[in-house]
Amino acid sequence: MADVTLSDLKAFAAVARHRSFQRAADSLGVSRSSLSHALRGLEQRLGVRLLHRTTRSVAPTESGEHLLQRLTPLLHELDTVLDTISHGPDEIVGTLRINASTGAARWLLQHVAPAFLQRHRRVALELVSEGRLVDIVAEGFDAGVRLAEAVPKDMVSIPFGGTLRFVAVAAPAYVAAHGRPATPEALRDHHCIRQRLPSGKRYRWEFAKGRREMAVDVPGALLLDNSDLMVDAAIQGLGIAFVPEPFARAALDDGRLVLLLEDWSPADPGLCLYYASWRHVPPPLRAFIALLREVTEAQARPAS
Incomplete structure (x- = not known):
């Protein structure tokens, strides 16, 4: 469509990505009013509404979201090609x-x-x-x-x-008070620090020993979404955490945490x-x- 310019498309992508006319205008170095005018002109030329606007927010419509998904990699690719041409292939x-x-x-x-x-x-x-x-x-x-x-x-x-492994860890004081789980099933009798995944689901702890594999939906009153926080909670004695080993390594080395169920925690890719x-x-x-x-x-x- 000849009437649609590259600057129009970049303006739309900035607004849709920032979800704000002001932040998009700041990133592009233009005024908010000129950006709003450019977007209305683009919508008129395309004959479709690209953005939902309210006094407090802006978000892509279904058509706008589709355009953004197709447009983002194209603009990125174009920037890469232009950089290569401007500075030479070896720089x-x-x-x-x-x-x-x-x-x-x-x-x-x-x-x-x-x-x-x-x-x-x-x-x-x-x-x-x-x-x-x-x-x-x-x-x-x-x-x-x-x-x-x-x-x-x-x-x-x-x-x-x-390789990397996920490990179950707890504070020495917790282990002294509640004992060590001998098998993954025994975690059901412990206080566990559960994890909420970005999808919204709770993470089931996954274990393996030889050919046996097991996923346990552990109990626990504390639910977190960050491995660093889970380690901190375990150090405080709030329960058993299950995290990638590097997150717990320093606390394991200095004795603030102890390793549990190590024979059920093989290294994976x-x-x-x-x-x-x-x-x-x-x-x-x-x-x-x-x-x-x-x-x-x-x-x-x-x-x-």
């Missing part, structure tokens, strides 16, 4: 957006981000940490990081960080960085992958 510039869980983002900040930002000073690295699984393509991310089992099958995945197999891989992501592989190989080498 790495632009923005690299990665969606990750909090634990994965912490690992990347510790092991990869410092060297990456030092080597590639013209790349802006944006790590968005959240618990929910997102469609990285639809939401404009170059890549995502999740546990291997959660990576969509149609994505290219790159494992890193080694850990984290993977993943990206869409059908999309062009932008130079910043290629550089990040190369460094991630360097770090992974270095960590796998035996200490001399």
